[in-house]
Amino acid sequence: MNIGIVGLGLIGGSLALDLRSLGYQVLGVSRRESTCQIAIERGIVNDASVNLSLLAAADVVFICTPLDLIIPTIEQLLPHLSPQAIVTDVGSVKSPIVTEAVKIWPNFIGGHPMAGTAESGIDAAQSNLFVGNPYVLTPVKNSTPEAVKIVGEIVRSLQAKFYLCRPEEHDKAVAWISHLPVMISASLIGACLSENEIDVLELAQNLASSGFRDTSRVGGGNPELGVLMATYNQEQLLRSLFSYRQTLDRLITYIQQGDWNSLADILQTTQQARPQFLSSKEL
Known part of the structure; x- marks a missing residue:
């Protein structure tokens, strides 16, 4: 499975590290070319680019940007996503994000890993950040069971404590x-x-x-x-x-x-x- 990650900071970089170690093909996108180079050199991702077109091959895409950039990022992703691609995010607020995201991309599943450190950026990325910590998915009525299952399996593979609830x-x-x-x-x-x-x-x-x-x-x-x-x-x-x-x-x-x-x-x-x-x- 190919997994795309937009935003290679602490959360995105740590996700990439763990998912690549589990055998997933990880494709990373960052605004900075220097971040892409670091991610490749450290083996955090298989490939990285400043262009969202890299994610055309992704089966699942994690949006790991600040809250205010999640919806704009999904909009910019639209021309590059395969019709079956699942999109999820890591934002700490779900209702307003999910409400808007599913209008843009119905195959969106809200997510929130309750993990982190005081550090930030690609240099802060670390293995096993999510082990033993809660990771919440917030599907809605029209979410497909298959999409929830696929993202849930990825979350469980991180050894996180998996929870499902409504966005509100x-x-x-x-x-x-x-x-x-x-x-x-x-x-x-x-x-x-x-x-x-x-x-x-x-x-x-x-x-x-x-x-x-x-x-x-x-x-x-x-x-x-x-x-x-x-x-x-x-x-x-x-x-x-x-x-x-x-x-x-x-x-x-x-x-x-x-x-x-x-x-x-x-x-x-x-x-x-x-x-x-x-x-x-x-x-």
Whole structure:
């Protein structure tokens, strides 16, 4: 089977590495000629080009671009795709992408691997990035069972944890566990920067340790990615933010009133609930 990958960054490059090692013929497309050369020299792909015409031979194409480029990329791919080709993506928001993509190419299956690192670009590509991590496919009513089966088999071959759900279910879920944490983490950093006593701010920066590092990590990521997830998942992110604000207001009230028993109840509940979100993962 020939697999095309558009976008040879961390996710696209890592997909290519693993799929080629599994025996697939991998064809990569990047905007930069230098990226294509690196991908070929490192053995990440069998062939690479800056031209989408390379993917005319692809049976399945993974779109591994930023969210705002997924639909334009599919449109540009149309003249080059074989009629039976399956197109999928790796975007972190599904409903708006899937809705538009299936209008352009009915044989589209939305996808989202929940894996990554803080690094980016072709140099960050690594083997086994998806092993043990969730990989979600979001077919719709008109998706063909054969297309879902083929992409699902590819996902399973990566040794990822395979899930199927509706696009809107995916977006609600990731709003809670991925997009909301980015906004909370960014708010934490922003709140700390509001300290107007320079000596205190510098002391806080010097004393910051693992607790601050863990809770602020995603807020220190790529700003463009944060804006894109908010743009494309606005409704569900706002839904989760409003709920978070209500919970935070309740904590403020308990602390203002010295209601330590109610505060302890919440902290005990969250302590017990956390492992349910991290089952089989390192706590």
